[in-house]
Amino acid sequence: MWDALISSFFIISDPFRMGMLMLGVSIGIIVGILPGLGGLMGMALVLPFLFGMDAYAGVAMLIGIAAAVPSSDTFPSVLMGIPGSSGSQATVMDGYPMARKGQAARALGAAFSASMIGGVLGALALTALVPFARPVVLMFGAPELLMLTILGLSMVGVLSGNRPLLGIIAACVGLTLGMVGGAPAAPEYRWAYGNVYLFDGFSLVIVALGLFAIPEIVDLLARGGSIAQRGAVLGSGWLDGVRDTLRHKWLVVRHSLIGVAVGAIPGMGSSIIDWLNYGYVVTRAKDKSQFGKGDVRGVIAPEAANNAREGGVLMPTLLFGVPGSSSMALFLGALLIFGIQPGPALLRDDLDLVFVIIWSLALANVFGTLICLALSRPISRLTFVPFRYIAPVVLCIVILGAWQETRHVGDLITLTAFGLLGWTMKRIVMPRPPLLVGFILSVLVERYLWMSYNLYDWDWITRPLVLAIAMLCVVLVVGGTMMKQRVQVAESAKEVNPAPVVAGTQRAQVGETAKEVDRVS
């Protein structure tokens, strides 16, 4: 194994392969920055050029794309409140409020340094766990996956802030909207009314763009000025963010490991990982008062996890030939072009290739985040430019991002409809993340419930791992609620004691930000 580890490093350090890796990283950074485009798009772009290419170079390029996207997609999430790809939806929650306070560079610094550590930890975990991952992956049958989706749904409370009822309603709306299109367990099209466009249901990319991007663009234009609020300063920049990450190093490690673990379980869909991690960091935090208003931990946790995730999703991809995410499905197809059949035999017969993948993952994470860090200061100045100059470009990119999903006019109608829905929700201060979580998990809950029942009748409820995850759900929901109450009590106690004059002005500022943030979340 050590031989392969070293020999594969020499394979990858060949200048052409390194060049391809860097090309992949560059493509990944670009598609990550553009809202609506993600790793899947980047990989699909280069796919035609893989025919006849050296297998190691091709693999390095694809992994470069996959690894760079979850770093660079942070830019639009933080700077504009628009998820750069489905992996950084949760980063919007605290990253964007930080940008509005003028701490964009700090948020990006924290995000990228957490991404780098997460990505390298993901690669390390892949190295260490690949030989042992099989029994773990096999442990998660349909009933266990069902419980994991329920665990995801139990995060809704945390994601609703101080409006649990509206949050639950939003989640139900999301669950309902997720049912549009082909039913997961029957050849039946729901609410499609014979319209072929609706057969696949709504695309997550378009739903996320509609819910977050359109309302933000509209409101920023209506308000005038720049994204960062008047009086805010850029701050001493990304070094502060890096220091934040180092200060919360255990948080980074914890969420990287969660990212790897959830990524390694095929069938969960990697787009839920950042929400799971965001929900978890909020639940576990002692002081929750700043979440949603610009708490740097809310940036670090999902960013560490979404880079580490790639190490996780590669496990089932390489071990079983079962894609851990949609871009991994494309990666599998690319391996076919090189005549490689992933599976247990790959680890036995072609360990060099496995380690080339791992090296590519680690190197691409380091290069990708370094490039992003270098870009973060100039790019974060965008938040100080009057938004009316940026808006046309952003709007075009958002529309193109939606349009490339199927290139059907339905893409634009869906974007508009969800834009209206998102804007309305923002106006009535209804939290939007629960809607997205409900939307993502809707199909999964139904699918795994039917599969569990068909496989085991109701006996599945008593499986040990099912019970364990159920306990975890209860602990998270009850624990989260109780902690929140305690914080609220503490806060109201603070309100009673009149604060000194200086602190009072500060609080007025915070209060104003909080109001703004409420509109965001």
Added chain:
Amino acid sequence: MTIRFPRTCAVIAVAMAAGVALPASADYYAGETIRIVIPFSAGGGTDTFGRLIAAHLGNHIPGNPTVVAENVTGAGGLLGSNEFARSERDGLTLLTASGHLNLRAFLGLEGLELDLNDLVPVVAAPMGHITAVHSNSGISDATELLNMQGRVTKGITDPVGLIESIVALEMFGIDYRPVPGYGGRGDTRLAFERGELMVNTQSTPAFNARVTPLVDEGTAIAAYAIGFIDANGNPVRDPGAPDIITAPELYAEIHGTMPSGPAWEAYKVTANLVQNTRGTIWVFQDAPEEARAALRAGVDAMVADTEFQAAALSILEGYEVISGAGLDQIKAELDAAPEEILDWLRNLMTEKFEVSFNPR
């Protein structure tokens, strides 16, 4: 998601080709751009086959047209195939279809506008399938197939997409429990490995790479290959797994006689249609005669080209491209499929899986 090759590149290439040498006027395709619609997303088996052909075919068609592959995805291939069905019948638009999309079109799935009777194959690639049984079912040999214990679970993705394996189970008369909801054959294989599913059918290359290790460690039994059917209706071993007995042969071994009845007739239709046309490039039958002739000549030349053969080696995964007379046989088998057998298949899909059809 959709990826289109940059149009501008195609235009530039065409312009360059036109500038360098003025092609003979008899060449139907000279200076033209052929568009191959791939109704599936990039990276899948059908896409890879379509792109392989797109990369080579243009060099061999008289007049050297530019060939552009274009993924038009959505609704399980419906959006792309409908776009093709509505395209001009000038031979400039082709379709890459999978065997199961062909079968859907053949049975007339609701919402699909494609009619195989209007099409002729340009080139095709076969792919076999093999069924494995989990050892939890209590059997240790394929001949004990009918004595499986407990709930015989069979993972269902899209029922029409698994039709050859379902018809085989029907032919044996196995009482199985369909478990719908799986995302793809890879997911069902994982569930099979986990012991949730008792019977599982995989493409032969996937079986060889990922199920054979389970057979070796004793978790699974290689039950039967779907195999192919020759012109006389006799089973032919799968060239990708010649050692594995075919389902009709296994039936004969268990019962002493070859299978008969509608299930067997349906088996013969589905095994060949689905497996011989795993990847198929179609053109409209009423495209101009010279277009179809040029395409055919192009495919014949392409298949003989060693460069193409080398590139095709890994993508075809041990099978050979079907061209020439083999294509005529595919078309003949489509024409010969008895309508009552197609009705039997539609009934099976409707009654067991609630799939609706809208046959023409």
